[in-house]
Amino acid sequence: MGQGQVHLAALLAGAAFILSGCGLADSHAVWPEALKVKATEPAPLETPPDVKRLVAGKLDSVFTTGSQPTHVRVSAPLHDPRGTGWTACVRAELTSVIGKPLGTQTYRVFINDGAIFDRRQVEADDNCVTQNYEPIESSVQLEAQRSPKP
Template sequence: MAGAALTLAGCGFADIRAPVPEFMRAKVPEPAPLEPAPDVRRMLKEKLDSVFTAASQPTNIRVSEPRPNLRGPGWTACVKADVNSVTGQPLGTQTYRIEISDGAIADRRTIEPEDTCAGESYEPI
């Protein structure tokens, strides 16, 4: 009985990378459809506090075009602004990468060397 169960268990489809003929492999799943490009300028006007604190008094705010997020679903964009420290001293221009998911700013972080924000073109909001 156990031998018959093991024999029948092997009749299913193989993994997509298995070394079996194509017709025996499971189908590659379709990627999720990309949501429409967000209006980042409008989002920042409405929820600027999701990127900058009010105490930083951001000025000269600029944003790049949204790009599909290569690390997951949604979109990313770069945001630059001249900001102040907590004590009111100017810190200069700070650049952040924001992640947009389901039409909202989901995350923001300081740019890293592998980010492409340095090569982006920016428009004021």
């Protein structure tokens, strides 16, 4: 009985070994293309997002409400190598909740399907340091400029 199980295990291992070469053989076979296994194509990239418009419309998705972001600037979008989305860098002058200036803070935002779905503060080795930034005009900043000061 023990010998039968050994033979069965050897038979299964041999079959697995023989069949493991089928995928490799198919890619080099002389068969017509219609009979070969098709490689899956990567998902198409979505069009680059308008980062200025996204950040200006959703400052609260990048910065906390009490941080009072000013001089907001964004970098050009870059394709996210981990998927079909995009990333961009956002900089602004921020204030702490007790009113103390925090200085310039930089965040990386992750954009997918035309919306910001995540953000994180950049670290020293992030490429946001070398990016070129353009200022945005948020509706909050425009409204503050239009309203008369008391």
